[in-house]
Amino acid sequence: MLQRRLTEIRIAGFGGQGVIFAAAVIGKAAAIFQGGYAAMTQSFGPEARGGSSSAQVILSTEPILYPYVAEADILVVMSQEACTRFAPQVKPGGILITEQELVRVDKIAPGERIYAVPATRIAETGEAEGVLGSPAIN
Secondary structure: OOOOOEEEEEEEEEOOOOHHHHHHHHHHHHHHHOOOEEEEEEEEOOOOOOOEEEEEEEEEOOOOOOOOOOOEEEEEEOOHHHHHHHHHHEEEEEEEEEEOOOOOOOOOOOOOEEEEEOHHHHHHHOOOOOOOHHHHHO
């Protein structure tokens, strides 16, 4: 019998950075190309651009019973506010991906892996212009 494999991902930043789009792409890719299950929830402020925005993606080998992140295996933060709010919720040994130019990490949990991605710069100069979440998922 296969062991249930569950991956919890949270992506957070400001509205307009592609946070929701990135989560949707990850969920659809996992469901279509890996034949698994995916669930996504999203939260954002009333502003069209600039307000806080976050999305949670649960990937599993079996149907998903609870669609919210308890402890993130992977956390992608595109703003300092998102890092401050969600970084403490990364699982021990989890992955933290930050926007290199907008986020500074103060505390690193033991075993946590941190990667800084120049997503803003990539989005401004590449094909993904205007969608900052895209470089973080590529």
